[in-house]
Amino acid sequence: MAPEATPSISEAEVDRLLLGKRLRHFRTRSGLTLDQLGEKVGVVASQLSLIENGKREPRLGLLQGLAREFGIDPSELLKHEAPDHRSALEIELERAQSAPGYSRLGLPHVRTPRTLSDDTLEAIVGLHRELARRSRAAATTSEEARRANTAIRMQMQERDNYMPEVEVLASDLMRRIGHGTGAVTHRQVAMLAEMLGFTLIFVDDLPSNTRSITDLENGRIYLPPASIPGGHGLRSLALQAMAHRVLGHSEPASYAEFLEQRLQINYFAAACLLPEARAVEFLQQAKRNRNLAIEDLRDAFGVTHEAAAHRFTNLATRHLDLRVHHYRADGAGSLVRGYANDGLPFPADTSGSIEGEVLCHKWGGRSAFNRTNRTSEFYQYTDTPSGTFWSSVQTGDAEQGPFAIACGVSFDDTRWFRGRDTSVRAVSTCPDESCCRMARPELLTRWSGKAWPSARMHAHVLTPLPTGTFPGVDDTDMYEFLSRHAPQEN
Known part of the structure; x- marks a missing residue:
């Protein structure tokens, strides 16, 4: 015989289940059978049973009558929480069995009559939790991320x-x-x-x-x-x-x-930190003055340079009619994150991912580190196979090491920005290996076969991707922390 199809469960159905569990809880606490309660509120026992099983939603008048019989406020029946541990487990099981992962297994739908012991129910729910955890862990590979x-x-x-x-x-x-x-x-x-x-x-x-x-x-x-x-x-x-x-x-x-x-x-x-209306007003005035600058936006709203650069990308296309690029790179030239809708050709792997890819040595996000004085903005034009781009770059130091924040536009839009008059220009032909990935012929002749570096192993190479509901967070540490700081109950 084919297994019973697993039904889906919506939030509205969960609400009805919760109401039914709370109704049953207060009824049994009052020592009433379904027939006795139905007689008191003028409803047949079968209808009350449908409500308790989450199959039907009671009218407001009936809800008030039930609450009156239990000696409670009607809001007690509508609380969005299970009345006891058993009810919480039953609802969790319903949710688990409606998940797509369980449906694909083709297994029967397990019901939870009162004859099903608490231990058995606990075990079934525990198995579902572990199934969900393993499913998440299997999906969370570096490639998937x-x-x-x-x-x-x-x-x-x-x-x-x-x-x-x-x-x-x-x-x-x-x-x-x-x-x-x-x-x-x-x-x-x-x-x-x-x-x-x-x-x-x-x-x-x-x-x-x-x-x-x-x-x-x-x-x-x-x-x-x-x-x-x-x-x-x-x-x-x-x-x-x-x-x-x-x-x-x-x-x-x-x-x-x-x-x-x-x-x-x-x-x-x-x-919130750079509200749209005021930030747009500020940027539009700067554009009219042909004096757009990330450092001005940063200083006007008291945020970090990276926050200002990223916020600029949020608003530039919609409100300034500018297509832009923005990226963060570490001191070794590896991309940490990046965004572009102006055609800047980020290096990418076969899947299109750019994180961890190494920037061309000729890009502003790398050449900015070559300066002796890094306190001011660095401006550069870079000719690439996809066109010429101008970038404004700010470098800094963090716990993980030096970094560069770049933000810029294609050549045609540089007229709106401070720093457009820079004479610094580079030519990048990457991904052509001869651009910057191969040593100059004279260096190859001099040193090939005569050097043996001791390479530094990057920690992330052997580190598994963080797992857990909130990746990288240790639940035990978090819950112990909350227990230390939570208000003490009287």
Whole structure:
């Protein structure tokens, strides 16, 4: 006999299940049978049974009558939480069995009558949890992560790196806390947190690999006591943590979803720190003056240079009619991240992924390191097989080593930017090996076969991709941290 088809379960059905579980909980606590309760509220027992099993939703009048018989407020029946551990397990099993991964197994749908013991139910749910965990782990290979990251980058390129739905949310929230001109203050970020039901708490014992932790039960966001290395300010960290609630995120079910959520919270934080209307007004005036400069945007809104460069890409195409590129590279010339809708030819592997690829030595993001004085902006024109591009580059140092932040446009659009009069120009023919990947003939003649370096092994080569619901975060460390800091119950 063919196995029973696995039914899907929607959020509305989950709500009905929760209501049914809570109704059964209060009925049994009151010592009433279905017949006895039905007689009291004027409904046949079979109808109450359908409600308790999540098959039917009660009318408001019946809901009020049931609550009255139980001596509780009607809102108690509508709470979005299971009344006991058994009910929570039953609902979790329903969710698990409706997942596509379980459906593909072709196994029967397991029901949960009261005759099914708690231990058996616990074991079945535990097996589903492990099945889901292994499925996520199998999917989260380095290759899969790179494909997911590339897909997201291409989607954002199609959208010109602009997310109008997030812009609207951020603008509305900043208006509600009364933010006007100038940089967003820490006090205003704290006000926003309070409006969303959170308190910001600064601690010095956050677990490794976490930038913040949100205690959803007690409405607390834990942050480090000072800005962490790499340019992530406390305001941005707090806004990113709040963004999960604002954007309605749930626990990521895949590495791709984790990356998508990470993109969205970063965008939200930037949209709050550099609000669209004021940032666009600032940039449009600078364009009219033919004096666009990332460092001016950075200083006007009190953010990091990278945040300003990335925010510029969000707004440039939509509001300035400029197609742009932006990337971060490390001191060895490896791409950390990049975006371009102006045709800049990023190096890429066969899957289209650019992360970890090595930039041409002739690009501004590498030649900027050749200067003795790196405090000022570096400007360069680069001729490539895809055309000529101008870039403004800022270098810096982080815990992981030196880095370069580049932002620029194609040659035709340089007239709007400060630094367009630079005389620095380079010619890149990469991916042609003769461009910069092969030593000059005289060097080959002099040194070939006469040198043997001791190569440094990059740590990431042998490191597995971080796993877990939130990749790289140790659940044990996180839960122990929350237990140390949670308010003590009386």
